[in-house]
Each structure stands twice: as structure tokens, then as C-alpha cells.
Amino acid sequence: MYKASMRAMMRYSIRKLNQGDYSLMMRMAHPDFELAFPGQNSWATMFRPQSTGRLRHATHRGLAEATAFADRFVAEGIQFRIEDILVNGPPWNTRIAVRVHDFIPSSEGEGDVYNNRALLFLELRWGRLVRWEDYEDTERVGAWDAKSAAPGAQPWRRPAGPSC
Numbered sequence: 001m002y003k004a005s006m007r008a009m010m011r012y013s014i015r016k017l018n019q020g021d022y023s024l025m026m027r028m029a030h031p032d033f034e035l036a037f038p039g040q041n042s043w044a045t046m047f048r049p050q051s052t053g054r055l056r057h058a059t060h061r062g063l064a065e066a067t068a069f070a071d072r073f074v075a076e077g078i079q080f081r082i083e084d085i086l087v088n089g090p091p092w093n094t095r096i097a098v099r100v101h102d103f104i105p106s107s108e109g110e111g112d113v114y115n116n117r118a119l120l121f122l123e124l125r126w127g128r129l130v131r132w133e134d135y136e137d138t139e140r141v142g143a144w145d146a147k148s149a150a151p152g153a154q155p156w157r158r159p160a161g162p163s164c
Contacts, residue, residue, distance in 0.1 A: 003087040006124075010085050010098060018079050022070040026063065030128040035060035035069060039138025042145045043069070056133065077104050078114075094124040102136065116140045 013024045037044045037059045044050045044059045046068060051057035060069050081101040088095050103115035118136035122129060 002091065006087045006094065006096060007085045010096060011082060014080050014082060014098070014100075017070075017073075020074045022074060025129065026067060026070065028124070028127065028129045029063060029066055030125070030130045031063060032061070033063060033066050033129060034058035034131050035066060036131070036133040037069075038133075038135065039141060041138055041141040043072075043141060044138075046072075056131075078102055079105065080118075091124075091126055096120075096122040096124065098122070114140070114144045 013028075016022070016024055035058065036056050038050070038057070040050055047060060047065050050059065060066055079102065081103070083099040083101065084097075085099075086097040098120040100118050100120065101115065102118050103112040106113050116136045118134060121133040121135070123131040
């Protein structure tokens with residue numbers, strides 16, 4: 001029953017995120033929340049340089065940095081289409097893996113201006129989101145960065161706020 005309710009909560013939360021509302025995820029986030037977004041790209045380096053070591057490297061720490069990431073996600077118009085959700089562990093150590101297609105649909109309605117596949121790995125303690133690791137094809141992310149920085153494109157700018 002617990003695992004089924006966690007899958008339903010994830011589906012609902014992602015449906016709201018696709019509509020531009022990330023408030024449920026932020027309410028679930030622990031104040032010391034960490035996000036790991038690997039690769040050499042503007043998403044991974046919003047607040048600190050990327051590390052290429054074997055250990056997890058938190059690219060975003062705390063609610064302010066998580067909010068900046070979510071603001072940018074919504075502003076870019078990225079959508080998730082869920083392929084699978086796996087839940088394991090008890091309430092004090094819950095792990096959730098969500099396999100998704102992430103994309104930005106074309107404003108003309110034909111094709112996508114960006115698309116990728118991702119695995120989101122979340123860790124929760126008593127319903128609080130403590131860690132999120134995002135794994136996707138970082139070459140596609142880098143290509144999207146380059147396209148966004150092309151002449152005439154509106155480049156993304158680092159938000160004002162905390163940095164390391």
C-alpha cells in the first residue's frame with residue numbers, strides 16, 4: 001500500500017510540475033535538500049563547478065538553490081512523460097526511481113525543440129525529500145545549452161542568490 005501511494009504521489013507531483021507548479025515537491029523537500037545533476041552543462045554549474053569524481057556531487061544545496069533549479073525548469077517549458085516508477089524501502093529510507101522522457105515541445109506543435117531520457121533517483125526520509133540525482137544524456141543537455149546561447153536566442157542567466 002505504501003509503495004502504491006508513493007507512486008501515485010509521484011505521478012501527481014510530476015503532473016503538477018508539467019503544469020508549471022512545483023510547490024508540492026518544494027513542500028516535500030528537506031531544508032538540507034541536495035540535487036546532483038551530472039555533466040558539464042549550465043544546469044550542473046548553476047551554483048558551483050562540477051566535480052568528476054566517483055562520489056555523488058551535490059550541484060544544488062538547500063531550498064533556495066532547489067527553487068532556482070525548479071524556476072528555470074518551468075521557465076524552459078520542460079515536460080516529463082513518465083515511463084516507469086520504482087519504489088523501495090520503508091518510510092524512513094524510501095528510494096524512488098522514475099524513468100522519464102523529458103522534452104520541450106515545439107511551439108508549432110511538430111516535434112520537440114529538445115528531448116532526452118532521464119532517470120530521476122530520489123531519496124526520502126519520513127516523506128521528506130533529502131536527495132535527488134538526475135541522470136540523462138548530458139551531451140544532449142550540452143547541445144541544448146549551445147543552441148540556447150546561439151545568436152538571437154535568449155540565454156539563461158544565473159539567478160541572484162546563494163552561491164558556493
